[in-house]
Amino acid sequence: MQMNEEKDSPAARTVAALVARARAAQQVAEGYDQQRVDELVAAAGWAIMEPARNRALAELAVADTGIGNVDDKVRKNHRKTLGLLRDLQGARSVGVIHEDADKGITEIARPVGVVCAVTPSTNPAATPANKIINALKGSNAVIVAPSPKGWSTCAQLIAHIHAQFDRIGAPRDLVQCLPAPVDKASTHELMRQCDLVVATGSQANVRAAYTCGTPAFGVGAGNVASIVDETADAELAAERIVLSKTFDNATSCSSENSLVAVASAAEPLLAALCARGAWLLGAARKAELAQLMWPEGRLSPAVIGQSATRIAEKMAAREGAGRPEWQAIATARPSMLIVEEDDFGEDHPYSGEKLSPVIALYRVADFAQAADTVRQLYAYQGAGHSVGLHSARPERALALGLRLPVSRVILNQPHCIATGGSFDNGLPFSLSMGCGTWGGNNFSDNLNYRHYLNVTRVSQPIPEQVPSEREIFGSFFDKYGTA
Missing domain, CATH: 3.40.605.10 (Aldehyde Dehydrogenase; Chain A, domain 1)
Incomplete structure (x- = not known):
């Protein structure tokens, strides 16, 4: 009834x-x-x-x-x-x-x-x-x-x-x-x-x-991470990351949410990002910002799709926040806000999707640890979507594609612009990215x-093509016998 x-x-x-x-x-x-x-x-x-x-x-x-x-x-x-x-x-x-x-x-x-x-x-x-x-x-x-x-x-x-x-x-x-x-x-x-x-x-x-x-x-859910390895050109990587992360105030599911930098690349990358308007927050400001972004454990509409400057202005107006420093940040009109992170999961909300020009930075020892860090990030959120790589070693993109639960590996490109198809790559233009079974989807294409x-x-009839047993089982028989 x-x-x-x-x-x-x-x-x-x-x-x-x-x-x-x-x-x-x-x-x-x-x-x-x-x-x-x-x-x-x-x-x-x-x-x-x-x-x-x-x-x-x-x-x-x-x-x-x-x-x-x-x-x-x-x-x-x-x-x-x-x-x-x-x-x-x-x-x-x-x-x-x-x-x-x-x-x-x-x-x-x-x-x-x-x-x-x-x-x-x-x-x-x-x-x-x-x-x-x-x-x-x-x-x-x-x-x-x-x-x-x-x-x-x-x-x-x-x-x-x-x-x-x-x-x-x-x-x-x-x-x-x-x-x-x-x-x-x-x-x-x-x-x-x-x-x-x-x-x-x-x-x-x-x-x-x-x-x-x-x-x-x-x-599937977005929570893109991009790896910057020791061979990357820090200036080019920073230029691409800022272009991607600030585009439309990071509303895209393809915007980077975390940077995973190999130790020797971290400081040059940070310097290049800050030269392009990014602002690295200290521990106190990081904790204050988390209260605005996740007031009840869920991402707040107050920050979604807002500029970094607008977010800093909101922080400067909050009771209990470091108002003078937040006001200085807002006055500087930052392109994006960076926080350092070293863990994953619900108790570490910066490890998830932020839908705003706020990005987490993870420092790792080498490329192997970078790949493992991305794996742990995606075990929490973002499996199946995509991963970025800034590197002079393109074979590492193939290594990530063979190992990580991702449908796309974006090499040396502004991630949010490239993932949904671009005039300088071969992916189909789309605003809907399948994430495969990793992301709970039934397709992994754009x-x-x-x-x-x-x-x-x-179906029309064609000449019959029946293989011999040897054609099918030859290598198996040679290795294991015919028993």
């Missing part, structure tokens, strides 16, 4: 109406050829990339969420969307997409249907745009479930997309948004009624996606258009 009541709830009825409209529109899109589908993609991309719209969306996002900064959101909206459109250009997603004559296999792309896109407040324009474009590339309809704080930005983005659809004569209902106020009930109903869920944001949303009864892709497709395979 309770289940029937839930299915007839106001949220269920509202979502059912949206889904019905989406299904009707998707049936239209399913008849489009590749050229027409690519027009949908271009229309949605231009909706966010046109400079005036881009900046207005960035300003609205910061005004409504209080997270990040406008100029970086403008760059993110532009760069991530442009990179995604580059990845999709020429990609086949309609009809026959691959033929293998030797194996007699023909692959046909088929839509998944109606996609539920759960998106976070940290990227209320860029992440919905990325998911919408990928979904459209597969001839799907998509309904966005934004965070409550990000609703107005998402709604404005979709209004821009609808205007572009009007220009090309495409159905508006291909892209929709849950009506405000967005809550757990409506989001969970959307998850239940759609054909595929793609969830980015809190681990609570990811867990809900995985248990909603609908096929789902979800992402979420891309292939995840929004079903693929039908036509």
